[in-house]
Amino acid sequence: MGSLSFLYFGTVIALSAILVVALRKPVSSVIALLVMFFHIAGLFVTLHAEFLAAVQLIVYAGAILVLYLFVVMLLNVKEDDSYQRQFRLGMGLGLVALAEVVYIVSAAGLPEEPIRERTTSAAAAGNTEMVGRALYTTYLFPFEVASLILLVAMIGAILMAKKGIMGESK
Amino acid sequence: MAVAQWVKTLTFYEILVGMKATITVLIQRIILRNRKAITLQYPHEKRELPGTYRGMIALLRYDDGTDKCVGCDLCESACPSRVITVISSEVEGEPMKRYAKEYYMDMTRCLFCGLCVQACPVDALAMTTEYEWAKYNKRDLRLNKEQLLALGDRNFPVREKKLEFQHPNVAYFNIGHKNLPPKES
């Protein structure tokens, strides 16, 4: 059951990920990406990480991707095949990545029963709480740094977009 | 003052006032039942029309059944939306007497402004109180002279006397020369 659903979600994720870069229309790519996010969420659910699944949908599908759609529609991006000409480079990089995957898989091997024990304890306490605890204890510093980086990025973006906010307006 | 304003803003005071107004109406309508809808259930109830209502336009006749219209085209030129087409001609057998051989009103374009009625020098046009003229085919709304006269007959049973009997001094206005007295010599 578990590996069956993993097989399904994994296949669809891989396929839709390929489609995201292979499709010519930007809007189709976005749709493919949406499908991919859903399946990643599904994958999380099979791992009993419901919180992550929900957050995946809310943040990625519900907000970020909509912004992508915005950009695609507002900029009215035409079918552009200029990216399709990087075929050789893409092939090369793809081969490297494939080799890496093959190496990792062959080196480590697929685990027979993935992370079963840990999930049971997580389900008991509610994974939301576990995530919260992990974030605010073990990973507090990275979490805060990440927040700070995001804040800096946001302020930087506002500064760049709003000309004259520093008083140099004319 | 400013504080009051702040309080009002924070508590959405204006919105609440508005909501009170709407709910009051609802309560009066449904619970207190002391308020009535202004809606008229049209096909079942009909409104009493004022006498000056501007409905379909009709052509009129004199009391002897002849058309009042002299085909002068003034309605056509007065019409702001080019509803009217008059094709005028001479009355057979009465030289120089003009009449509308054909008369069309394309009611699909009519604004019911009544300028044609005002323009008519012989009061041959009038506005009736008819308004239920929905048709399945819009070409049916291009009324010809017979339809317009029928409208007039239906709505104005009392007809005027001929112009020469009303005003002797304009006796030769478009009556041809058949009935005129001979020339004094």
Place this chain on the structure above:
Amino acid sequence: MEMLVFAGAAVVKIAVVMGVVLLTVAFLTLAERKVLSWMQDRMGPMEVGPYGTLQPIADGIKLFFKEDIIPAGANRFLFSLAPILSLVPAFIGFAVVPYGPNREIELFGVTIKPFIITDINIGILYILAFVSIGAYGVILGGWASNNKYSLLGGLRSAAQVISYELNIGLAIIGVLILSGSLSMVTIAEKQAGSILNWNIIGMGHGGGIWWWFPVTQIVAFVVYIISAVAETNRLPFDLPEAESELVAGWMTEYSGMRFAFFFMAEYANMILVSCIASVLFLGGYHAPYPGTRLPDNLSWIEGVAWFTVKVYAFLFLFFWLRATLPRLRYDQLMRFGWKVMLPLALGNIVITSIVVYFLRD
């Protein structure tokens, strides 16, 4: 066998919920028209059935048989997909809403919760996740129509939905802090007792009369209600379909059943946000007085009835607002969302967290 009973029970529950929701949607349209007309000295539908009561059926038949038009130049696939993307997330959220007391019955040896389809531990997040997907229906529908009004309507809607979704999310965090759970059932259960325990009053979490004030979620409630109205594209926030500017916004090119899907999605969303509001802030299926007035085995009727009353009160509020308020300008809408609602919600979180952290437990 267990599996079968479990699945069968789930199917029955889904069918009942969907049936009720669809019926509500249908008659909500009539109710809205009636309420609006009563508030505006009109009569509303009067022709189909006695006092127009069968109007939704007539509307449904009409929409069903109406010609289905796909405009030339439209993206046929996305144009067809959009209404579905809009409708499904609206209905999917009802799966985690508790409609009645949190009881369990034994059926052929299987424990079943009759008044909720499934009680998942992140219920509220689940709803938010799927509601956010609803924006795709609008934005893709607007884009696929190949019509400038549709596109503008779609873009507006998406921007509005994203902005106010944030406020919704932040507004309910206060409640989540108080409840300590993401499960809808748990949240509802925590408000049991009386009206004082409802999150809107906030006395149910211990501490006594002296410090009930900071944990009241009245501010969050207001933010939530306003954001919910905006989220469902209802007046006074119906900018995406603003008839006077954008014809019908993203729905301009839609007709027949596709249009009906959008329409149903809108009303279903209204019901959904009302359900959430009553669960999160008004104690869900709990009566405002302690305990029940009915015998214990029938008390579930009281719970369902109270829940229904609360939801319908919210729906009435939607109509009431629509009858009262004019539409906002788009920049006003955005400014209001980001500069008023967001700080309020954030402030609420901060205060609630502090109070809960220091004074409770």
Place this chain on the structure above:
Amino acid sequence: MADMVNVLIDGKPIAVEKGTLVIEAARRLGIMVPHFCYHPKLTYDANCRMCLVEIEKIPKLQTSCSTVCTEGMVVRTNTPVVNEAHQSVLEFILANHPLDCPICDQGGRCDLQDFSHQYTPTTSVFSDTKRVYQKEFFSPLIEKEMNRCVSCLRCVRYCDQVMDVKALGNAGRSTMTEIVHFAGHQLDCEFCGGCVQICPVGAITSRLSMYEFRPWMMKRADSTCGYCGDGCALILQTRDQKVVEVMSAYGEGRNNGDLCARGFFGYQYVTHQDRLTSPLIRQADGQLHPATWDEVLPVLAERLTQLKLAHGAEAIGGLISARCTNEDLYVFQKFMRLTIGSNHLDSTPRYGHVNAARALRRVQGTNRWTVSYEDLVQADVLLLIGTQVTAANPIVGLKVKEAVKKRGAALLTLETLTPSIDTTSNVTNLSAKHLTIPVGRHGAAVQGLVKAAFDENLVDAGLTARAGEFVSRVRAAATALPYPSDVDEATLRAMVRTFAGARRRGVILIGQDLLQAAGGYEATVNLMDFLLLIGKLTQPGWGLAPLTEENNEQGAVEMGAMAEYLPGPTDIADPAARSLLAEVWKEEPPAAKGMRLIQMIEASRSGKLKAMIIVGENPVRSLPASVKVAEALEKLELLVVQELFLTETAKLADVVLPACSYAEKNGTFTNSEGSVQKVRQGLDPIGDSRPDWEILSSLSVLMGYPLEYGDAKEILKEIRSAIPGYRILGATPEPARVDSWTVEQYASGGFADDLATRYHATPSPKSNGHAWHLRVGQTLFHSGAMSTKAKGLLEIQKEGKLIMNPADAERLGLAEGDRVRLRSAAGEASVPVMMLGRIPAGTLFYPESFREDLASLLAVTPDPVTGVPYGKQVIVTVEKVGAGGGGGK
């Protein structure tokens, strides 16, 4: 110009010529003094009293239309006193004027209406009933409503002073004054429509468009008349694809607002129901069937190309009518010469005008008039030879009348007409000296003129010195001849004395009687000799002015739509002209000698010509039956006809293409005076019809040699580069100059080639009771076949009637409407007769527009030089067929 007087009108100063009326001076200042009876064309009458103005130092108000400006005069037109006077006059007029403006055709453009709006209160002190006239039938085309008359008598004065017809008069006194036609019967005048146009109110209106319009509904197109060569400016008033009315504005065009019956009433053929509305193509069943342009043109282009490949370009000929615009004519000849590659083309001037064009080109170097209408009006002496000017060219006739009646010019006429009082005007009545020339004898009379010039010793001394040989040889040739037996020698010599004795200006007008008769070319050259001999040819204000029958014959010659001429016209062999044209066309026109009209007919009969393209021309009808045109055209493998109607020729065609009339296209006409005038579209093309040039242009594209033009203006632009200086001329065109080099060439030897043929005695044909001279020619009411489709003109003249002198008729015992049988060498015909005093005894006249009645009677003799098929004059015998009943169709 020296005699200017200064006046002050309403405070504005103006200097005007002495003798200017106050009202005219005010008009020049932009001050409109209301008036009814005043019109600048007419002598003033001052009967309406409307134009009263206040003049300082004159105690009473004065009528400004009869007061002449004097130095220092101070006039006020807008004082309370004047306004009150105007109001009183209007009140008097309105006392009897019916308030029937809504049904009056003048309503909306009525002077009385305008002034009433301007002045009068809505009430009147008069309470009596109004004057009422019993309605009488007036005429089929002109309607009068005497109740509306304001008794200004403009119509009466116009009819007398401008038209010289005197058909209208005023009867009764005071308020009962009435405009009547004499003798109580229905109006039978020239139907020039002048009274309709000049009436300030709705008293006289046109019955043709009665009650069909209101003035504000009409769209106007300023165009040029398509009937005769006078080139009158017309205003086509149209409403909904229908020409409602034709007008002409005072002060505009070469006609200055005057029109004739054809122009004013002859417009309805444009929208005649028989107009071709789609291309017709002959199909397997031998019938013509409607088709679309897309079907017809490719087939046609393919067949023309096939014929051209199989038989060479020489096997294709073309014929075009001079009723087409210059643009049509130009594109046609270019199409024939380049796309087809053949010089076999001809046009209507071949019927006579080419005689004049060739003669003028030969002697004076230009084919144009060296005088203008203004010279005509201001001439001291006018010599009319065979013009029948009132009938053929009515507006030139008006210029002649104006010159004689207003300016006292001496009018000399050598006409087929005799002076006689009729219902229409007759210029010979105004002649100072008149000689009645029998049909076909104008050439002999011209020889007599030359002889008289020698006999009267009027030869220019300078010329004798410069070109002694010319003078002596012409003198020898001319004086060797006797004076023609049928003219009075003394009168002829007196005429020559008068003509040569005139000081400033003198014009010889020649017309169809001369040009369409055998020897027309020679006679025209002889007239040039005459002008040269008396030393007037090269003087400004003097000249020979041939009048054309169709409206654009001059243009047809100048566009080169004839075998022997390239655009210009220049000779087909002229190397300079060919190189200029090659530059414009990017290709040289073919050099082979082209066939002319009669030759083309012969060639198609003999099978040499395989295809013909005929544009607007109807040779089956316009050439007599004896030529057997139909038979010849039937032998063609392909006959293409572009026409307005399914004419006799079109019925024989394999392909008939519907063309636009002048009212539906843009372009230019060149009148006989040489003025290039605009033709403007008033209607959308009827049915699927297209302008001729457009048809030829699309055909040329399909044939692979594209002559592509976007519109008529583009063609005119090309015409201007092919014919330098060809442009739309202004109100007063600059007449062409005599080319003195050509004159020198002519006098120093060019004259000699055909001196013997030009001066040789032609015996006068016998004219006793058995041999009558029959002339087929223009009448006032019809022109060509087109006018017989015009309802208005048919109302005046429905059928052809043989016109003869009343004395002759009496001798034969004929009454009006009796049928007579005519016999000639070629055949016989039977027609009704009518009597007209102006036709001299022994002469018969038949309107050309009904020439099909006489088709079997006529025969054709082509001119050896110019190829003109002379066929409009024949000697016949007349016998009565039966009593009156036969004629009353």
